[in-house]
């Protein structure tokens with residue numbers, strides 16, 4: 022007997038929206054990553070027994086060498102890129118950190134004015150949120 026629901030895997034992912042005045046930090050996935058060269062917000066998978074906030078704080082150190090204060094949850098989005106795998110994304114706003122973001126893992130990182138964000142080739146799951154940020158409906 023097949024049990025379809027058991028075949029679906031849920032991957033929980035955190036992402037940080039760093040806000041600097043009118044600009045947002047946008048990061049381009051590296052050449053080696055799946056969905057390479059797409060743009061995203063920094064972050065990654067939540068490890069077992071880790072809170073979303075702790076996962077994001079860890080990822081921001083690993084990816085950007087940034088000690089950041091994790092702000093409020095802005096949005097939760099469920100999306101599937103691959104049959105049988107659902108990504109559950111938690112986006113947090115970040116206004117406070119120490120130092121400057123340092124690119125440790127990305128092809129590129131850029132501070133982008135909100136209105137310019139839709140020009141970047143963002144990951145599919147992020148498109149609605151990016152559009153709303155650009156239109157001034159979010160953040």
Ligand SMILES: Nc1nc2c([nH]c(=O)n2[C@H]2C[C@H](O)[C@@H](COP(=O)(O)OP(=O)(O)OP(=O)(O)O)O2)c(=O)[nH]1
Nearest residue numbers: 034036054055061062063064065066108144146147
């Ligand atoms: N960090 C981040 N990930 C995002 C965003 N939007 C979005 O769909 N994702 C997806 C892309 C990936 O499928 C997943 C993040 O996982 P990841 O980058 O740590 O790992 P991965 O999938 O590249 O690698 P892996 O599972 O093969 O180990 O979430 C976003 O804005 N930021």
